[in-house]
Amino acid sequence: MKYLGEQLWPGQLGHIFILVSFVASILATIAYFKSANAKLEDEASGWRQFGRICFALDVFSVLSVFLLIFYIVAAHRFEYFYAWNHSERSLSVKYLLSCIWEGQEGSFLLWTMWHGVLGLILIKTSKKWEAPVMTVLSFAQACLATMIIGLYFFGAKVGSNPFLLVRELGMLDNAPAFMDMESGALRPDYLSMIKDGTGLNQLLQNYWMVIHPPILFLGFASTIVPFAFAIAGLWKKDFGGWTKFALPWSLFSAAVLGTGIMLGALWAYESLTFGGYWAWDPVENASLVPWLVLVAGLHTQVIFNSTGHSLRATYFFYIMSFMFILYSTFLTRSGVLGDNSVHAFTDLGMNFQLVMFMVVFAIPAFALFISRYKQIPHIQKEESSYSREFWMFIGSLVLFLSALFIITATSLPVINKVFGTDWASAEDREFSYNRIEIFVAILLGLLTAIGQYLKYRNTSKSYFTKKIALPTIISIIGAACISLFGGVHYNKYGVGFLAAIHLGIFAGLYATIANATYIWAGLKGKLSVAGGSVAHVGFGLLLVGILISSSKKEVLSQNTTLALPFDPKSNENPMENQTLFQGVETDMGKYKATFINSDSMSKDGKSTFFKIRFQNKRSDEQFDLHPNLIRNSKGQEGFSNNPDAKHYWNKDIFSYISYANELDRDKDTSQFYPHRMNVGDTIYYSSGYMILDSVVANPNNDKYHFNSSDTALMASLTVVSKDSVRYKARPLYSLKGNQANLVLDTVVAQNIAIGFSNVLDNHRVEISVRESPSMVSFVALKVLQFPFIRLVWLGTLVMVIGLIMSIVRRVRLNQRQDPVI
Amino acid sequence: MGNLSTYETIASAKQKEGKTVTIIAKLDNSQPIEYDAQKNPNFTSFHITDTLGNKARVVYYYEKPFDIEKAERIVMSGKMNGEVFEIRKKDGILIKCPSKYKDDPKAASNNLKQTSY
Numbered sequence: 041m042k043y044l045g046e047q048l049w050p051g052q053l054g055h056i057f058i059l060v061s062f063v064a065s066i067l068a069t070i071a072y073f074k075s076a077n078a079k080l081e082d083e084a085s086g087w088r089q090f091g092r093i094c095f096a097l098d099v100f101s102v103l104s105v106f107l108l109i110f111y112i113v114a115a116h117r118f119e120y121f122y123a124w125n126h127s128e129r130s131l132s133v134k135y136l137l138s139c140i141w142e143g144q145e146g147s148f149l150l151w152t153m154w155h156g157v158l159g160l161i162l163i164k165t166s167k168k169w170e171a172p173v174m175t176v177l178s179f180a181q182a183c184l185a186t187m188i189i190g191l192y193f194f195g196a197k198v199g200s201n202p203f204l205l206v207r208e209l210g211m212l213d214n215a216p217a218f219m220d221m222e223s224g225a226l227r228p229d230y231l232s233m234i235k236d237g238t239g240l241n242q243l244l245q246n247y248w249m250v251i252h253p254p255i256l257f258l259g260f261a262s263t264i265v266p267f268a269f270a271i272a273g274l275w276k277k278d279f280g281g282w283t284k285f286a287l288p289w290s291l292f293s294a295a296v297l298g299t300g301i302m303l304g305a306l307w308a309y310e311s312l313t314f315g316g317y318w319a320w321d322p323v324e325n326a327s328l329v330p331w332l333v334l335v336a337g338l339h340t341q342v343i344f345n346s347t348g349h350s351l352r353a354t355y356f357f358y359i360m361s362f363m364f365i366l367y368s369t370f371l372t373r374s375g376v377l378g379d380n381s382v383h384a385f386t387d388l389g390m391n392f393q394l395v396m397f398m399v400v401f402a403i404p405a406f407a408l409f410i411s412r413y414k415q416i417p418h419i420q421k422e423e424s425s426y427s428r429e430f431w432m433f434i435g436s437l438v439l440f441l442s443a444l445f446i447i448t449a450t451s452l453p454v455i456n457k458v459f460g461t462d463w464a465s466a467e468d469r470e471f472s473y474n475r476i477e478i479f480v481a482i483l484l485g486l487l488t489a490i491g492q493y494l495k496y497r498n499t500s501k502s503y504f505t506k507k508i509a510l511p512t513i514i515s516i517i518g519a520a521c522i523s524l525f526g527g528v529h530y531n532k533y534g535v536g537f538l539a540a541i542h543l544g545i546f547a548g549l550y551a552t553i554a555n556a557t558y559i560w561a562g563l564k565g566k567l568s569v570a571g572g573s574v575a576h577v578g579f580g581l582l583l584v585g586i587l588i589s590s591s592k593k594e595v596l597s598q599n600t601t602l603a604l605p606f607d608p609k610s611n612e613n614p615m616e617n618q619t620l621f622q623g624v625e626t627d628m629g630k631y632k633a634t635f636i637n638s639d640s641m642s643k644d645g646k647s648t649f650f651k652i653r654f655q656n657k658r659s660d661e662q663f664d665l666h667p668n669l670i671r672n673s674k675g676q677e678g679f680s681n682n683p684d685a686k687h688y689w690n691k692d693i694f695s696y697i698s699y700a701n702e703l704d705r706d707k708d709t710s711q712f713y714p715h716r717m718n719v720g721d722t723i724y725y726s727s728g729y730m731i732l733d734s735v736v737a738n739p740n741n742d743k744y745h746f747n748s749s750d751t752a753l754m755a756s757l758t759v760v761s762k763d764s765v766r767y768k769a770r771p772l773y774s775l776k777g778n779q780a781n782l783v784l785d786t787v788v789a790q791n792i793a794i795g796f797s798n799v800l801d802n803h804r805v806e807i808s809v810r811e812s813p814s815m816v817s818f819v820a821l822k823v824l825q826f827p828f829i830r831l832v833w834l835g836t837l838v839m840v841i842g843l844i845m846s847i848v849r850r851v852r853l854n855q856r857q858d859p860v861i
Numbered sequence: 862m863g864n865l866s867t868y869e870t871i872a873s874a875k876q877k878e879g880k881t882v883t884i885i886a887k888l889d890n891s892q893p894i895e896y897d898a899q900k901n902p903n904f905t906s907f908h909i910t911d912t913l914g915n916k917a918r919v920v921y922y923y924e925k926p927f928d929i930e931k932a933e934r935i936v937m938s939g940k941m942n943g944e945v946f947e948i949r950k951k952d953g954i955l956i957k958c959p960s961k962y963k964d965d966p967k968a969a970s971n972n973l974k975q976t977s978y
Contacts, residue, residue: 378957379885379934382955452865462868467866467940467949468950470952615903678927680927698902698923820898
C-alpha cells in the first residue's frame with residue numbers, strides 16, 4: 041500500500057548506513073585484532089590497512105546516519121516517529137540539534153560519532169599502539185551500532201531504530217480518525233492529518249542544552265581511550281609502555297568529562313528549580329562517578345611515570361572508569377531509576393542488551409587484568425611517607441572510595457531488584473551524600489595542598505617545612521577570616537557538620553593557595569609546566585565555591601508572617617515562598633520586592649514573563665528580575681518554570697515563580713450569587729459584609745451620567761472587610777427598550793464583583809455577588825541568594841585550563857622523545 | 862547508610878508512624894488538591910490512594926508541584942503523622958507523569974489523537 045506524501049528514502053538509506061556501520065566496525069575489530077596479533081610486520085600492516093578502511097567506512101556511515109536524522113527533523117518529516125516525537129514546526133532552528141539529543145537513539149549516535157572522531161585521531165597518532173587500541177574502539181563501535189540497529193534476532197528486539205515511521209509503531213492503530221471507514225485500514229492520506237510533532241521537552245529548549253550533551257558525550261566517549269590503552273598494555277604485555285604516551289588522552293578525558301558534568305550543573309542551576317546546581321540526582325552521580333575514578337587513574341598514571349609505582353592501580357582505575365561509564369549507561373537508560381530521579385527515564389525494552397554491553401567488556405577486561413596481574417611490574421619497596429607518590433596514591437584511593445560510595449547509594453534500585461529488598465533513599469537525600477562527601481572534600485583539599493611540596497621518592501624535612509610554611513600560614517589566616525567574619529552559620533545539621541564545613545573551606549583554600557604559590561616556589565614561575573598546579577588551584581576554588589555557596593545559601597523569600605508548621609525545636613523552616621500581589625511592595629530579606637506586571641507577548645507566544653522589581657532597603661540599588669513560565673510543548677500540558685537571576689561578582693539573586701494565579705484564570709468558574717435586599721439590609725461574603733445604603737434612580741455623578749428620560753437604577757453599597765476597611769461599590773441596572781443592562785462594580789482588594797441584577801417587588805432589589813479568587817494577579821515567588829557561586833564556575837574553568845595546559849605540555853614532551861616516524 | 866528509608870504501602874506506613882518511609886501512590890482524584898497561594902504559598906494538601914486501595918491525606922509544606930494533577934504516580938518520602946502523611950523536604954515528592962515517557966507508545970498514541978483533527 042502506498043501512502044500519500046511519505047518520503048521513505050531517508051529512512052531506508054539511514055537504516056542501510058546503520059547496518060553498514062555495524063558490519064564495518066565488526067570487520068575493523070577483526071582486522072585490528074589480527075593486526076595486533078600478527079607475528080610478521082607485513083601481515084600486521086596488511087590487516088592494519090584493512091582495519092583503517094573499515095573504520096573510516098564506519099565513521100562515514102555514522103555521520104551519514106546523523107545527517108539523515110538531522111534532515112528528517114529539520115524538514116519536519118512527521119511520518120518519522122523521531123521527528124514527530126522530538127520536534128515541532130514552531131521550534132527555533134538552534135534547538136534542532138537538541139531534538140536529536142533528546143532521544144536515546146540520538147544520544148547513542150552522538151557517542152558513536154565522537155568515538156569515530158577520536159578513532160581517526162588515534163589512527164593518525166598512536167603508531168604501534170594503533171592496532172590493539174583500535175580493536176577495543178572498533179568493538180565498542182560495533183556494540184553501539186547494535187543500540188540503534190532495530191533488528192529482531194530470534195524474536196528478541198535488538199536496538200531501537202531511529203528511522204521508524206509513526207505508522208509502523210502502531211501509534212495510529214487506536215485512532216479511528218486515521219482509519220479508512222470501509223476497509224478499517226490506515227487511510228492513504230493519513231500523513232496530511234498529522235499537522236505537527238509533539239515537540240521538544242520545554243526544559244531542553246535552553247542554550248545550555250544545545251552544548252551540554254555534545255560535550256558530556258565527548259567526555260563519555262573519551263574514557264574509552266585510557267581504557268583501550270590499558271587493555272592494549274595487558275594484551276601486548278608491554279605493561280608500562282603506553283603510560284607516558286597516553287597521558288594526554290587521560291588528561292583530555294578528565295578535562296572534557298569534567299566540563300560536561302559542570303555544564304550540566306550550570307544548566308540545572310539556570311533552568312531548574314531545585315535551587316542549586318547539584319542535587320545528587322542519580323543522573324548527575326552516574327556521570328560524576330566515572331570522572332572521579334578517571335581522575336584517580338590519572339594520578340596513579342603520573343605516579344608511575346615518575347616513580348614506577350602504582351601501575352597495577354592505574355590499570356584497575358582505567359578499567360573501572362570505563363566500566364562505570366557502561367554501568368551509568370545502563371542506569372540512565374534502563375528505566376530502573378524511574379522512581380528515584382527527577383529526570384524522565386525511558387525504558388526502551390533494551391535492558392538485556394544494556395547489561396550485555398557491560399558484560400562483553402567486563403569479562404575480557406577483568407580476565408585479562410586478573411590473569412596478567414602478577415606480571416605487571418611492581419616495586420616491592422614501600423613508598424616513603426615523605427614522598428609525593430605516597431600521598432598522591434592516598435588521594436587516588438580517596439577519590440575511588442568516594443566514587444564507590446556514591447555509586448552504591450545511587451544503585452539502591454538495582455540492589456533492590458537483585459536482592460529483593462525495598463530500600464529507598466533517605467528522606468534527606470542530599471545530606472546523606474553531603475555528610476560523607478564533606479570529609480572527602482577535606483581530605484582531597486589537604487592532599488592537594490601538600491602533595492605538590494613533596495618530591496617524588498623522598499623529600500628532606502627541612503625543604504618541605506620551609507616551602508610549605510608560607511602558604512600554610514596564609515591559608516590559616518585566610519580561612520580564619522572566613523570563619524570569623526564570613527558568616528558561615530549553617531547549623532541545620534548540628535555543630536559537627538558546621539565544623540566540617542569550616543574545615544572544608546580551609547582545605548579548599550589551602551589547596552588553592554598552596555598550589556598557586558607552588559608555581560613560584562617550586563616551579564620558579566614557569567607556567568608551561570604548571571598545568572597540574574593550575575588545575576589544582578581550580579579544584580581548590582571549586583571546593584571553596586561549593587562549600588560557601590551551599591552553606592551560605594539563603595532563602596530571601598522566607599515567609600516569616602505565617603506560623604511554622606513544625607515544632608519550634610526543629611531547625612527546618614520550609615516556608616520558602618512569599619505571595620506577591622501585583623503592585624504591592626513585599627518584604628523580601630534585605631529587599632523590598634514588587635510584582636510589577638506579567639507579559640505573555642513573547643516571540644514564541646509560549647512564555648509568560650513576570651517582572652519583579654527589587655529595591656534594596658538600605659540603598660538606591662534597584663533591579664528587575666524576569667522569571668517566566670513556559671507553556672509546555674504539545675506532548676505535555678501545563679507549564680515549566682524558567683528562573684531568572686541577577687549576577688553580582690560575589691553573589692547571585694535567583695528567583696522563580698512557584699505559582700501564578702494567572703495560570704488558573706481560565707479555570708475561574710466562580711459564580712454570582714443573588715441576594716434579595718432592601719435598603720439598609722446587610723449581607724455577608726467570605727471575608728466581610730456589605731450594606732445596601734441606597735438605591736438612586738437616574739444617577740448623575742462622577743461615575744454615571746443619566747437624565748430623567750433614562751431608566752437606570754444605581755445601588756450604593758458599603759463593603760466592610762474583615763479588617764474594617766470600608767469600600768464603596770455602585771453597580772448599575774438600566775433598561776434600554778426591554779433590554780436590561782448591567783454595569784458591575786468591583787472591589788479589587790476584596791476580590792469581589794457586585795452586580796445589580798434585578799428589581800423586585802416591594803422595593804426589594806437583587807444584588808449579586810461573585811467572589812473570585814483571581815481578580816488580583818499574584819505570584820508565589822521564591823528568591824534565593826547564592827553567595828560566591830561564581831567561584832564554582834571559575835574553579836571549574838581554571839581546573840579545565842590547567843588540564844589543557846598539561847595536555848599541551850605532555851604532547852610536546854612525547855613528540856620530543858619520540859620523533860615522528 | 863544508616864538513614865535509608867524503606868518503601869511502604871499506606872497501611873504499612875501507618876504501622877511505622879513517625880518513621881521516614883517512601884510511598885508510591887496515585888492521586889486520589891475524588892478529593893480536591895488544596896493549594897491557596899493567597900493564604901499560604903507554602904502549603905499543599907492532596908489525597909492519595911495506593912495499589913491496595915488504601916487512602917491517606919498528604920501534607921506538603923511547599924508550593925504545589927506543577928504537574929501533580931496529571932501525575933500517574935507520585936513517589937513521596939515523609940512520615941505518617943496520625944492519618945496524615947507529612948512531607949517536610951522539598952524534594953520529598955517526585956511526580957511521574959505519563960506524558961513524560963515520551964517513548965512510551967501508549968502515551969504517544971494518546972498524544973497523537975490529541976494533536977490530529
